Amino acid sequence: MSLLEVKGLTAGYGSVPVVRDVGLSVERGELVALLGANGAGKTTTLLAISGLVRTYQGEIRLDGRPVGGLPPAHRARAGIQHVPEDRSLFPSLTVDETLGLAAGGRRSAEWVLEYFPALRGLGGRRVAALSGGEQQMLALARALCRDPSLLIVDEMSLGLAPLVVSAFFPVLRRVAAERGCGVVIVEQHVHLALRWVDRVHVMAGGRVVASGTTGEMRPRIDELTSAYLGEDPAPAPGVAGGSAAATVTDEGENDEGVRRP
Numbered sequence: 191m192s193l194l195e196v197k198g199l200t201a202g203y204g205s206v207p208v209v210r211d212v213g214l215s216v217e218r219g220e221l222v223a224l225l226g227a228n229g230a231g232k233t234t235t236l237l238a239i240s241g242l243v244r245t246y247q248g249e250i251r252l253d254g255r256p257v258g259g260l261p262p263a264h265r266a267r268a269g270i271q272h273v274p275e276d277r278s279l280f281p282s283l284t285v286d287e288t289l290g291l292a293a294g295g296r297r298s299a300e301w302v303l304e305y306f307p308a309l310r311g312l313g314g315r316r317v318a319a320l321s322g323g324e325q326q327m328l329a330l331a332r333a334l335c336r337d338p339s340l341l342i343v344d345e346m347s348l349g350l351a352p353l354v355v356s357a358f359f360p361v362l363r364r365v366a367a368e369r370g371c372g373v374v375i376v377e378q379h380v381h382l383a384l385r386w387v388d389r390v391h392v393m394a395g396g397r398v399v400a401s402g403t404t405g406e407m408r409p410r411i412d413e414l415t416s417a418y419l420g421e422d423p424a425p426a427p428g429v430a431g432g433s434a435a436a437t438v439t440d441e442g443e444n445d446e447g448v449r450r451p
C-alpha cells in the first residue's frame with residue numbers, strides 16, 4: 191500500500207476545476223517531484239491533497255485511509271504537512287518561536303535542527319531578518335516539527351539560487367530515509383530534481399501527462415522539456431549536490447559533493 195494514493199482527482203477554485211483526473215502516488219521514504227510549466231496545475235494538486243482547495247471528484251488516501259473528505263486541520267493531524275510556495279512564516283517571530291510553536295510543547299524541535307544545523311545559531315533572529323535560503327530552511331524545519339508522514343513542498347526553489355536549492359535535496363533525502371516519510375516537491379529546476387528524486391510526475395493543462403522513475407524519465411528529458419516543461423532554469427555549472435544537512439547561511443553557499451545514492 192502506498193503512503194499517498196491519489197486517483198481521479200478533479201479540483202479547482204469556485205465552480206472551475208483546473209486539474210482533472212489526476213493520479214499519483216508516493217511511497218514511504220520516497221522523494222517525488224511534480225514538474226510542469228507555469229499554470230500546469232501543480233500547486234492546485236498539492237493544495238487539493240492538503241484540503242486547501244475544492245475537490246470535485248477523486249480519491250485521496252494516506253496510508254490506505256481516505257482523507258479526501260477531511261478538513262485541512264484533520265489532514266495535518268493525519269500526517270500531511272504542507273510548505274506553501276510563499277512559506278507562510280510570521281515575519282515578527284524569531285526562529286526559536288517559530289519552531290517552538292510548531293512543536294507545540296509536545297516534543298523538542300532538537301532532532302529537526304540536526305537536519306538544519308545552520309538554524310541553531312539563528313534562534314533569536316526574526317524571520318524578517320533571515321535570508322531567503324534561511325527562511326526556506328525554517329519553513330521546512332517547521333513542517334518537520336510535526337513529524338509528518340507526508341511532506342509537501344511547493345516551489346522549493348522560489349527566489350533562491352540553484353546552489354542554495356541544491357543544498358536542500360540531500361537533506362530531504364535524509365529526512366525521507368531516516369523518518370520514513372514521503373516527500374512531494376514542486377520544483378522548477380528540472381535537471382536538479384532529476385538528480386535527486388526517485389520518481390517524477392509531469393503535469394500539463396491540469397493533467398498528469400507523464401510519470402515514471404527518475405531512471406525512466408532522464409532519457410526523455412529533452413522530449414518532455416520541449417513538449418511540456420518549457421525552459422529549465424538550469425542549475426549553475428558545477429552544482430553537483432549538497433551535504434546531508436543544510437548549512438546554507440546565506441545565498442550562494444553550501445557544502446558540495448554528496449550525490450544522490
Ligand SMILES: Nc1ncnc2c1ncn2[C@@H]1O[C@H](COP(=O)(O)OP(=O)(O)OP(=O)(O)O)[C@@H](O)[C@H]1O
Binds near residue numbers: 203228229233234235
Ligand atoms: N485562486 C485561483 N482562482 C482561480 N484560478 C486559479 C487560482 N489559482 C490558480 N488558478 C488557475 O489554476 C491553473 C493552475 O494553476 P496552478 O497554480 O495550480 O499551476 P502551477 O502549475 O502551480 O503553476 P505555477 O508554476 O505558475 O505556480 C492556472 O490556470 C491558474 O490561473
